[in-house]
Every structure is written in structure tokens, then in C-alpha cells.
Amino acid sequence: GENVEQHPSTLSVQEGDSAVIKCTYSDSASNYFPWYKQELGKRPQLIIDIRSNVGEKKDQRIAVTLNKTAKHFSLHITETQPEDSAVYFCAASIGGNNDMRFGAGTRLTVKP
Amino acid sequence: SAVISQKPSRDICQRGTSLTIQCQVDSQVTMMFWYRQQPGQSLTLIATANQGSEATYESGFVIDKFPISRPNLTFSTLTVSNMSPEDSSIYLCSARRETQYFGPGTRLLVL
Numbered sequence: 075g076e077n078v079e080q081h082p083s084t085l086s087v088q089e090g091d092s093a094v095i096k097c098t099y100s101d102s103a104s105n106y107f108p109w110y111k112q113e114l115g116k117r118p119q120l121i122i123d124i125r126s127n128v129g130e131k132k133d134q135r136i137a138v139t140l141n142k143t144a145k146h147f148s149l150h151i152t153e154t155q156p157e158d159s160a161v162y163f164c165a166a167s168i169g170g171n172n173d174m175r176f177g178a179g180t181r182l183t184v185k186p
Numbered sequence: 187s188a189v190i191s192q193k194p195s196r197d198i199c200q201r202g203t204s205l206t207i208q209c210q211v212d213s214q215v216t217m218m219f220w221y222r223q224q225p226g227q228s229l230t231l232i233a234t235a236n237q238g239s240e241a242t243y244e245s246g247f248v249i250d251k252f253p254i255s256r257p258n259l260t261f262s263t264l265t266v267s268n269m270s271p272e273d274s275s276i277y278l279c280s281a282r283r284e285t286q287y288f289g290p291g292t293r294l295l296v297l
């Protein structure tokens with residue numbers, strides 16, 4: 075089955091700096107890669123996703139890149155703000171109705 | 187997007203008892219999923235709930251311990267049976283419609 079690895083497990087940046095979180099996946103058939111943000115005590119919230127027919131997607135300060143050949147994808151947050159502090163999870167699935175596998179999570183701390 | 191509600195939001199239970207968690211989605215979805223999240227950990231898939239058929243369980247999870255119902259396309263239940271303190275966790279319902287959304291979770295403490 076699919077195995078998703080995520081790095082780093084913790085990341086601390088200064089406000090205004092960029093943050094990058096990286097994930098790799100094992101199943102070359104995976105074609106859907108969402109990123110979730112989970113604040114303390116709350117549910118995971120989808121922040122951005124990418125499908126395998128594109129290499130990059132941007133939404134304001136957030137971008138995701140995908141390298142299908144290398145089987146890795148990354149989340150980029152620019153101009154970080156304290157409210158970006160949370161745990162971020164990457165995930166991978168083989169589209170349709172298949173289940174989704176999650177990375178171990180990255181705890182991002184943005185210091186003011 | 188999909189709006190997902192769960193109840194109870196939290197509960198404290200005695201060992202040996204069972205708790206049923208309910209999950210309601212605001213519109214019809216084919217697949218619903220149940221996850222467990224230990225404090226500070228990632229999301230672990232327990233099972234996939236299919237309407238009209240038996241749930242599909244992941245390795246390490248069995249139907250006798252976590253029976254699941256899926257009576258229609260908007261509702262599912264997860265029962266945690268014969269609970270022990272090791273079952274203390276957050277249980278999250280999830281549904282997929284184009285993308286995957288999560289319920290608010292049920293925080294379970296077993297004494």
C-alpha cells in the first residue's frame with residue numbers, strides 16, 4: 075500500500091520568512107496530493123491540493139509543487155505569519171474512492 | 187465542500203463499556219472513512235465505510251472491536267467496543283467528495 079513520508083517533523087521560522095515542507099510517496103499510481111492544516115484541538119482543514127496532471131499550484135501565500143518522477147511533493151508558505159503556526163499534514167491517494175494515506179505531520183511555529 | 191458533524195464531541199467512559207460515535211454529512215457521499223488520531227500524532231485510517239456493504243478495515247483494526255454501520259449515503263457510525271485505556275484517542279469521521287473533509291472529531295477518554 076501507499077506510504078507517505080514527511081519532513082521535517084518540526085519547523086520554526088521567523089515571521090516573514092518562507093517555510094517548506096516535503097513529502098515523498100511510494101505508490102506511483104497515486105495521483106491526488108492534498109495538504110491539511112490542523113490547529114490545536116481542531117479538525118484538519120484542507121489548504122491546497124494538487125493532482126498529478128499539474129506540476130505546481132498556487133493560492134496566495136501557499137504553493138504546492140509535485141515531481142511525479144521522483145515521487146515527491148512540497149508545500150511552500152511565503153511571508154509566514156504567526157497564524158500559520160499549526161501542524162501540517164501531507165497526504166496521497168489514488169483518486170476516485172480510494173483511501174488516503176497521511177504523512178506524520180510537521181509542526182510549524184512562526185515566531186513574531 | 188462538505189459539512190460533517192459528529193457526536194458526541196467528547197466522552198469519558200469506563201473500561202469494558204462501548205461507545206458509538208455518529209457521523210452526519212450534509213449531502214450524499216459514496217465513501218466515508220474513520221480515522222484515529224493519538225495526541226501529537228498523524229491520522230491513522232481505521233476503516234472505509236461503504237454504503238450497503240461491509241466496511242473495509244486496515245491492518246490492526248478488526249470488526250469485532252470497531253463495528254461500523256453505513257445505513258445510507260449521509261450517515262455512518264463507529265462503535266468502540268469493550269474499551270480499554272489504550273482506546274483513548276480522537277476519532278475522526280471523514281468523507282470524500284472531489285476532496286476529503288473531516289468531522290470535528292470525538293475525544294474519547296477511557297478510565
